Amino acid sequence: MTQAFGVVHVFVSGEPTEYRLPQHPDQVMAAVLAGPRVREQLTRHRCQPERVVEFMPGVYECLEAERIKYAIRLPANQVLQNRIGYLLTRPVGRPPNEVRYYANFTYRAASWTKPRRVIAKVEWHPGELYPRVGFIVTNMSRPAERVVAFYNKRGTCEQWIKEGKGAIKWTRLSCRTFAANAVRLQLHALAYNLGNFLRTLATPEPIKDWSLTSLKEKLIKIGAKVVSHGRYVAFQMAEVAIARQMFQEILRLIAELRPQPPPAPA
Numbered sequence: 001m002t003q004a005f006g007v008v009h010v011f012v013s014g015e016p017t018e019y020r021l022p023q024h025p026d027q028v029m030a031a032v033l034a035g036p037r038v039r040e041q042l043t044r045h046r047c048q049p050e051r052v053v054e055f056m057p058g059v060y061e062c063l064e065a066e067r068i069k070y071a072i073r074l075p076a077n078q079v080l081q082n083r084i085g086y087l088l089t090r091p092v093g094r095p096p097n098e099v100r101y102y103a104n105f106t107y108r109a110a111s112w113t114k115p116r117r118v119i120a121k122v123e124w125h126p127g128e129l130y131p132r133v134g135f136i137v138t139n140m141s142r143p144a145e146r147v148v149a150f151y152n153k154r155g156t157c158e159q160w161i162k163e164g165k166g167a168i169k170w171t172r173l174s175c176r177t178f179a180a181n182a183v184r185l186q187l188h189a190l191a192y193n194l195g196n197f198l199r200t201l202a203t204p205e206p207i208k209d210w211s212l213t214s215l216k217e218k219l220i221k222i223g224a225k226v227v228s229h230g231r232y233v234a235f236q237m238a239e240v241a242i243a244r245q246m247f248q249e250i251l252r253l254i255a256e257l258r259p260q261p262p263p264a265p266a
Contacts, residue, residue, distance in 0.1 A: 061113065064139060071151040074118060074135040087122045088131060099124040102144040119144045167212035168192045202253035204246055218242060
């Protein structure tokens, strides 16, 4: 997705549909995940690839009707800037560290049916002449700092999604039916969870920071030779990136995840 507009592909009635939304694709993702009522509204505004559709304000009502908590970035305008004018005055002196202010107020856009809670964050950074200002519309009741922290986690979530695309290839949904693609996506999500469990719970310290792609290429997809004997079968694996001692440590950490048997009665 570019900064100018976002392109979002969703499945509506089994068909992949493309929507182009300006500047804030996270608004569309919140809408798509909300449920069929929101998706119906998106379907009503289906567009051609060269056409840009403004964000539909009715999505807020749909999210609230479904009792879904949201925190969505709100584009700045003069009305919002005037509400926080008292925070836009540069602090006196030269503070060594950044100065951050929060503001809470209710705001009703012309296309909204009712006022909603808006949180403003103003940051003054050393060496910068103007502050960094951001607005978030939300229906959460938590403090402003926690709402902003919740909103900022979207970047981490997007990185996880990107990691799944690169390591698991979970966007390769080439089946003919919607149900088959749904099952395939669930299998990809299961594979991602298993890999993430391995990375967080059963990896030694030297490879603790490996990505899922590195684990797949250097630990799972490695060459091996199967040698069959009369009473056992041996797997002779190549020691390229994972030494024998480290592989044994991984197996030990996996074994420790098993629940311990109850103690024998005295």
